[in-house]
Amino acid sequence: MVVCKFYVQGICRYGENCRFEHPGSQQQAVNYRNQNRSWQSPAYAASQGGRGTFQPDPRDLAAVIKEDVIAMEEGGQWPLSCYTPLKECPNFPNFYDTSMEEVRYEAYQAQASNTFDEYVKKIGDLIQETRLKWNLLKNPTPQIYSVIEKLASGKTVGENTAGPSSSFTFKTFSFNSPPSPTASSTFSLGTNPAFVSSNPQQQQQPPPGTFFSTSQPSSAASSFSFALPQQSQNVGSTFSASPPSFPQSQPVFGGSPSGFGQSGGLLFANNMTSPAAVSAALPQQPTSAGFFGSQPETNTQQSIFGMSQTPISQASSFGTTANVSTFEQKVPQPVVPDISVYTPVADLSEAEKKEYSAVTFTLSSIPLRPPARELCM
Amino acid sequence: MFTQSTLGATSTFASTMNTANPMRDFEVTSPPEDSVSSLAFSPASIAQNFLIAGSWDCRVRCWEVEQSGKTIPKSMQTMQGPILDVCWSDDATKVFMASCDKMVKCWDLASNQTIQVAAHNAPVKTCHWIKAPSYSCLMTGSWDKTLKFWDTRTPTPMLTINLPERCYCADVDYPMAVVGTAGRELIVYQLEGKPQECKRIESPLKYQHRCVSIFKDKKNAPAGFALGSVEGRVAIQYVIPQNPKDNFTFKCHRSNGTPNGYQDIFAVNDICFHPVHGTLATVGSDGRFSFWDKDARTKLKSSEPMEQPITRCCFNSNGQIFAYAVSYDWSKGHEFYSQLKKNYIFLRSCFEELKPRSKA
Numbered sequence: 177m178v179v180c181k182f183y184v185q186g187i188c189r190y191g192e193n194c195r196f197e198h199p200g201s202q203q204q205a206v207n208y209r210n211q212n213r214s215w216q217s218p219a220y221a222a223s224q225g226g227r228g229t230f231q232p233d234p235r236d237l238a239a240v241i242k243e244d245v246i247a248m249e250e251g252g253q254w255p256l257s258c259y260t261p262l263k264e265c266p267n268f269p270n271f272y273d274t275s276m277e278e279v280r281y282e283a284y285q286a287q288a289s290n291t292f293d294e295y296v297k298k299i300g301d302l303i304q305e306t307r308l309k310w311n312l313l314k315n316p317t318p319q320i321y322s323v324i325e326k327l328a329s330g331k332t333v334g335e336n337t338a339g340p341s342s343s344f345t346f347k348t349f350s351f352n353s354p355p356s357p358t359a360s361s362t363f364s365l366g367t368n369p370a371f372v373s374s375n376p377q378q379q380q381q382p383p384p385g386t387f388f389s390t391s392q393p394s395s396a397a398s399s400f401s402f403a404l405p406q407q408s409q410n411v412g413s414t415f416s417a418s419p420p421s422f423p424q425s426q427p428v429f430g431g432s433p434s435g436f437g438q439s440g441g442l443l444f445a446n447n448m449t450s451p452a453a454v455s456a457a458l459p460q461q462p463t464s465a466g467f468f469g470s471q472p473e474t475n476t477q478q479s480i481f482g483m484s485q486t487p488i489s490q491a492s493s494f495g496t497t498a499n500v501s502t503f504e505q506k507v508p509q510p511v512v513p514d515i516s517v518y519t520p521v522a523d524l525s526e527a528e529k530k531e532y533s534a535v536t537f538t539l540s541s542i543p544l545r546p547p548a549r550e551l552c553m
Numbered sequence: 554m555f556t557q558s559t560l561g562a563t564s565t566f567a568s569t570m571n572t573a574n575p576m577r578d579f580e581v582t583s584p585p586e587d588s589v590s591s592l593a594f595s596p597a598s599i600a601q602n603f604l605i606a607g608s609w610d611c612r613v614r615c616w617e618v619e620q621s622g623k624t625i626p627k628s629m630q631t632m633q634g635p636i637l638d639v640c641w642s643d644d645a646t647k648v649f650m651a652s653c654d655k656m657v658k659c660w661d662l663a664s665n666q667t668i669q670v671a672a673h674n675a676p677v678k679t680c681h682w683i684k685a686p687s688y689s690c691l692m693t694g695s696w697d698k699t700l701k702f703w704d705t706r707t708p709t710p711m712l713t714i715n716l717p718e719r720c721y722c723a724d725v726d727y728p729m730a731v732v733g734t735a736g737r738e739l740i741v742y743q744l745e746g747k748p749q750e751c752k753r754i755e756s757p758l759k760y761q762h763r764c765v766s767i768f769k770d771k772k773n774a775p776a777g778f779a780l781g782s783v784e785g786r787v788a789i790q791y792v793i794p795q796n797p798k799d800n801f802t803f804k805c806h807r808s809n810g811t812p813n814g815y816q817d818i819f820a821v822n823d824i825c826f827h828p829v830h831g832t833l834a835t836v837g838s839d840g841r842f843s844f845w846d847k848d849a850r851t852k853l854k855s856s857e858p859m860e861q862p863i864t865r866c867c868f869n870s871n872g873q874i875f876a877y878a879v880s881y882d883w884s885k886g887h888e889f890y891s892q893l894k895k896n897y898i899f900l901r902s903c904f905e906e907l908k909p910r911s912k913a
Contacts, residue, residue: 244759251807251818254783254884257761258736263802264755273735273761275721276820276883277590277637278696280609281653281676283887284635299886 179236234325237261241268241324242314255306261327269323270309274302519545574899575857579622581876581898586610589864589878589896591639591651594618597870599645603627604869604876606898607636613650613660618874622900630660630667637676643684649691651677657693659705670705673697679732681725683744692748694720694732702748712748716740726767729775729792733762739780741792756780757788757802766824768831768847779833779847781821787835789847801850806837820884823865827907829872834907836863838884842877844903849910861894868903875903 180196182188188198232240241261248255256274258267279299286295312320524532528543574580585608595603602618612631616624634653641648648660649670657671657680671677673695681692683702690711691703696719701710718734729751730742737756742748756762761783768789770776777791788802808817819838826833832853836842840859845852859879866877880896881889 247815248760248784248818250813250815251785252885253785253818254761254820257783260737260756260759263757263759267737273718273721273737275719275735275761275763277678278719279886280883281635283883284609284653296887303886 179239181233181236232262232328234321234328237324237328238316238321241316245310245313249310255303255310261324265327265330268313268327271306519548524548573860573895573897575859576899576901578899578901579624581606581616581618581624581900583614583626584896584898585612585614585880587635587892587896588880588882589898590635590637592865592867592876592878592898593639593641593648594867594869594874594876595645596641596643598643602869602874603645604898604900605639605641605648606878607639607650608880608896609635611635611652613639613648615648615662618869618900622902624900628662628665630658632656632658634676638679640680640682642682643689649680649682651680651693653677655695657691657703659691671701671703671710672708673699673701675719678720679723681723681730683725683727683730683748685727685744687746692723692725692730694723696720698734700732700742714742714748714750721762722765724765724767724778726769726775729767731765731767731778733765733780735761737762739765739790752792754790754792757790757800758782758784758786760784760786763820764823766826766833768826768833779824779826781824781835783820785816785818785821785837785839787821787824803845803850805835805843805845805852806839806841808839819862820882822863822882825866825868827872827903828868828870829904830907830909832907832909834866834868834875834903836866836877838862838882840879842866842875844907846910851910853908853910854906859897861896872907873902873904875901875907877901 178196180188180190180194180198182194188194188196191198244259244261247253254276256279257271258273259271260267282299283292283295286292316324524543524545524547527541528545529548531541531543532547581604585606587608587610589606589608591607593605595601595605604616604618604624605613607613611634612629613636614629615627617627618624630650632650632652632654633656636650636652638651639648646662648662649657650660650667651657651671653676655673655676656669657677658667659670660667671680671691671693673693675695675697677693677695679692679694683690683692691705693701693703694716695701698716698719700714700716700720700723702712702714703710716732716734717738717740718736720732720734722733724731725744728743728745730744730748732740732742734740737758737760739754739756739762740750741752741754743751758780759782762780763783764781765778767775767778775792777789777794780788780790782788785806786802786804789800791799794800806819806821817839821835821837823836824833831848832844832846834842834844840862842856842863843852844854861879862882862884864878864880864882866875868875876898878896878898881891881894883890
């Protein structure tokens, strides 16, 4: 579906009956999404062609971006992602990937080093900062709009994938040395003046309940039930017991049943057709009551992660210790705001500040000077 | 869309029974005690089916799967960090385990011993065994932005290839390998003679890469790959498309429209191609698996939702068994993680369900 150029300019005469897309128009948006056809999408059809063969109007692209961001926010999609409005095109600057596994491992490390509260705060800050960046895409500032114009013309915009500001760094670790629990990962909350408001209170709040929901009033740390090591149960015994409830009936997975019952000698040292035979076949584990569990190394540790529980101070460095400074120097600043278009906030009169802070202008007292940058965000 | 409408409708007892196992599949006994990060069936070189699963509890478990659907726990190994990936050697004598402790260990099943075979400067996200006519090696991809190839007998890699970003997903089907990284990078490698970069592909997806799986053409040679992202979307991409229209993307793992007109969007956690039919399965954070025919561009089946997301899936070597792991994937952050929720691995007899759509 192609975005209607006339609608974007506010002059489409066809309204809801237009055969082109009116992004943001409630009626059409509902229609498209309710189609729920797996193989097509308006946003993707609009971005067919990719770089070089297709040069969308920046206004169309801004509309596509707005639709993408709204769908992402409303859909509860994983927000710590890079993004491009056009497939096969460069990434939109200042959006970086952090995977679920990276965040999770960060949490496990924090738990192991008793710094989980710091993790909760840092991941919360990262999510909040990312939400603000997404939010700004919906109502682009002139700076962001200039980025959109560049993307529309097929240019690579500033940095692309280098130096993610919200990523992880890992200390080097040499082969054959004992695994150290000091692997310090860092959420460096690199900030960019083009995107980060100095006054978050004025930002629209993230949609509730979509991600890292605040609907659970209890403290996040306490609801995170790491504190209960469930490993004390005798895993070995459950494993060595053969569940008798399964019928030994005909094969359900098809194929020739001849494979079953053959010698397992290829895989394991002995022919193991019964669990009892298996335990006999594993003399290397004198302490083990069964097959799973009872590893000597896990016996000595109460930690869920099998890592040292010794609190290591640097493991908690979520961007607060010295190793962050080298990292932040690499934070790219692709979009430098043109300060000259703004009026310094100190130069504005109280009446002007009030007007710019209000939801709507009062007709008789619209300021003539440009607003301060802080009041635009 | 097909749904099994008979489930849970008969009695309250049946519905409570079915919430954990709505598809009424075979449950693997003694499942991992934390989320399952990786699953793999033994290769076709042995007659039996063995299933291995790596998990966030730092352990890798091995079961024998009988034709009856019964699973027998065989053995277990522990590493120093959560497991992120597992794979088999081609002769099914060894299992490789990639961990957050920055190592990959080789587990020799006959002796039940492990030995370190690879190291990175950051957690190792992927490991794949490469069996070439002239060499065999282990390929490991890490968040340290490198791809390494290991002889497994020497402590230094045969080859190290720098990646533009952290490795998020990879797949190998000799002579092709594909790696998806952070920052929407996609690189295809050719493995003949010596692994080398073959092609960088502009990502057909707009958000973070999450899983990739190679598919074959009619001549049984690797032809392209399916790429899944956090945006509930899969791209079918040919390395050398005969026609630009051969490449396409499709939405999956989304809810049907909510009252405000927007779909809930879930991550695609894993993609697997059926070894016989060439159709594919996807699993997602929405707790569903779906079967697809990419050539007919249709959905073959969609499951009922599980209690938790499905993190990984795999087929056994002859395509009779579909295994899927139900456990939390961190897609909604730590607030939605509960260690009290049981993790499941289910086995489904799937050969018929994955037959391609007949050309009627």
